[in-house]
């Protein structure tokens with residue numbers, strides 16, 4: 033039930049707070065089902081908002097140097113840190129996450145912003161970037177080519193997924209704003225509140241120029257229609273919506289640059305020479321359990337397929353199940369709860385449906401739903417317990433390599449030799465990340481070479497990095513995020529590499545003297 037006094041969140045576009053004229057969509061508490069806030073953008077003048085961002089936000093940002101924009105990101109960090117408690121409260125209610133899981137999104141976003149503030153500082157007073165060295169064009173060295181990167185004169189539209197309302201905004205906004213490109217974010221409706229609140233705090237603090245950051249909550253209708261040739265769109269979400277974005281006339285006809293982060297069947301792979309007593313085996317088991325349960329498995333990078341040598345299949349099933357049995361599921365407000373809810377009833381239905389589909393091919397090895405939830409109503413809450421499925425001959429399976437179940441679910445799969453392992457991992461048809469567990473550097477090197485072309489990241493865990501490794505599913509700003517094929521073909525982060533998406537590369541062919549004058553306003557691009 034939506035109570036009549038459920039607040040309607042305003043949008044921020046064209047430098048004004050504006051509420052939609054419709055009733056809007058109600059966002060709910062993921063555990064109790066209570067209505068929290070409503071979002072709506074009916075009747076807003078989107079055209080005016082995009083023009084304002086382009087003309088006011090873009091011009092003001094481009095007038096600043098990289099160093100000034102980096103300092104501005106530092107100010108955004110301070111604003112967000114001041115308001116952290118409110119963000120945790122919203123996440124507990126709207127996303128149903130435990131404090132630890134909320135941190136992945138909230139502090140992960142703030143950390144990423146801070147990272148870009150630091151990296152951008154090094155670019156100092158520059159207004160553009162030099163890509164590589166000058167290249168002679170002929171015998172006479174006086175006429176040369178210099179590739180130059182300039183911020184695009186458009187807006188960056190972000191269409192984001194529900195699982196990272198904070199990090200999903202800031203991991204994109206940090207490189208965009210550092211580049212000098214204004215941002216318009218359209219958060220996923222189910223969890224739009226946190227994004228809206230963060231934008232509200234930053235706008236009210238006055239640390240960004242007018243038009244640099246806008247937020248539009250609710251329907252995505254007509255957003256893509258606003259895009260002009262020098263705008264960019266960065267989408268994170270399902271493969272199905274990605275297809276709509278890619279085929280929109282803005283992309284297909286007006287050449288709007290488009291980055292897609294879609295779904296992914298990420299793998300964990302245990303070295304064939306591992307034994308049940310080996311460190312590699314133990315490290316894999318811990319990481320799999322962590323990945324299945326952090327944010328209730330609602331991470332695009334979460335491990336979905338676990339590959340182990342056939343002779344270790346039963347041991348792995350037993351060890352993973354034993355750890356999953358200790359995971360308490362329920363209301364994140366109860367301190368004994370380790371795993372909270374999914375974000376909505378809709379997601380719960382989708383995950384339960386997905387498990388059913390996988391069960392046409394897989395065996396259930398562990399079913400956490402037999403244990404009662406802590407402080408949560410099984411009907412009203414969006415809680416789903418962890419489930420481990422298994423298949424001893426996954427080469428014969430189809431849907432196990434096709435369906436991404438976006439929850440605390442993974443499938444254990446056996447392989448007979450190394451070559452079969454590579455083939456099975458590749459059946460994911462392009463993923464964000466594969467992790468490898470081994471004590472043998474030569475095996476890790478072979479795995480990296482075999483899996484690199486089908487993955488955005490290969491994360492190798494050996495006993496010597498056990499304490500310092502950053503986690504299979506954690507996206508670190510210095511490393512590339514994205515993946516080929518079904519993962520969307522996008523690239524984000526990777527340190528200053530991320531700035532590339534928001535810049536246009538131009539070959540300037542000119543005299544050495546002219547190129548000297550240009551270089552005086554530039555910094556070398558060293559991603």
Ligand code: NAP
Pocket residue numbers: 191192193194195196218219220221222250251252256268269270271272273274276277293294295296331332436438464514519520
């Ligand atoms: P989704 O349903 O595709 O929605 C993503 C975003 O697209 C939402 O903001 C949604 O708005 C919007 N949208 C829906 N229809 C649209 C249309 N016709 N035109 C323009 N925008 C439209 O995905 P989701 O369920 O939020 O997210 C889950 C998926 O995201 C999973 O598959 C996961 O793997 C993937 N994901 C990938 C990454 C990555 O970095 N690769 C990260 C996180 C999640 P509404 O919410 O208003 O419908």
